[in-house]
Amino acid sequence: MKYSALRHSIILALIALAIGACSTSKPIGEWRSDDFSGRLDNFLVIGVTSQSARRRVFEDNFVGGLAALEVNATPSYKLLASSLELNKEIVKKAIAGKDIGAVLVTRLAGFSEKEVYRQSSDKDENLSYFSISSDGVKQIETGSYEQHVVLTLETKVYDIASEALVWSMQSEVIDPTRSRQAIQDQIKLTIDTLRKRGLVGN
Numbered sequence: 001m002k003y004s005a006l007r008h009s010i011i012l013a014l015i016a017l018a019i020g021a022c023s024t025s026k027p028i029g030e031w032r033s034d035d036f037s038g039r040l041d042n043f044l045v046i047g048v049t050s051q052s053a054r055r056r057v058f059e060d061n062f063v064g065g066l067a068a069l070e071v072n073a074t075p076s077y078k079l080l081a082s083s084l085e086l087n088k089e090i091v092k093k094a095i096a097g098k099d100i101g102a103v104l105v106t107r108l109a110g111f112s113e114k115e116v117y118r119q120s121s122d123k124d125e126n127l128s129y130f131s132i133s134s135d136g137v138k139q140i141e142t143g144s145y146e147q148h149v150v151l152t153l154e155t156k157v158y159d160i161a162s163e164a165l166v167w168s169m170q171s172e173v174i175d176p177t178r179s180r181q182a183i184q185d186q187i188k189l190t191i192d193t194l195r196k197r198g199l200v201g202n
Contacts, residue, residue: 025185028152029170032197036159036166040102040199043073044095048083048107055083058106058183065191069201074100088163101160106186109154109170115145148174151182155190157199167199 043066047058059075066073076083079094091103151173159166171189173182195201 024174024182025153025171025189026174027169027171027189027193030193031168032199033164033166036162036164039201040157040159040166040194041072042099042101043071044076044079044091044098044100044103045073046076046080046083046086046091046103046105048086048105050084052077054179054183057180058187061183062104062187062190065187066200069191069195071200072099073104074098095160102166103158103160104155104190105158106153106155106190108151110152112150112152113147114150114174115147150174153186157194167194167197169193 043063045059045062045066047055047062049055049058056075056077059077063073063075076094079098080086080090086105095103153171153173155169155171156165157167158164169190171186173186191200
């Protein structure tokens with residue numbers, strides 16, 4: 001019974017790792033100001049894009065993700081008609097009189113085409129990527145290399161009180177054709193990193 005329970009626990013842990021590996025977004029660089037301490041709240045979230053529908057989806061989902069940590073945020077489309085060609089003065093004018101403590105901006109920094117390794121998502125495989133044998137759990141190598149468009153995104157966070165940049169991250173989004181998944185993965189990556197750096201959350 002103990003062996004069976006242990007094997008079950010190992011399988012669940014490995015499946016969780018496999019699911020996590022399916023993320024379309026990964027960090028490639030990060031910076032944090034040594035001059036800033038404390039936590040940020042009351043964000044203005046800006047997704048820089050010419051596509052208004054995608055901007056709304058990104059900003060609304062980001063606001064929702066921060067709300068889960070009890071962090072207040074406002075999507076920029078409620079205050080700014082366009083997220084293109086922004087500068088400090090435009091943002092300051094838009095948030096004047098508003099309870100905004102920080103501004104988060106995500107924009108496209110570049111794109112490229114890369115060969116990306118993908119594991120098989122065939123649900124007929126035993127437990128997705130793993131098979132069970134008398135020896136325990138064995139990973140099945142069923143993936144292949146595929147050519148994908150990779151977007152490089154840059155996210156910056158500014159503190160309104162000091163008007164200073166306090167944190168930035170560069171990340172890669174693989175296969176942006178899966179737009180909804182890519183947006184969700186990018187948001188999760190950003191919020192998780194901000195939380196780990198002690199900038200948001202409790």
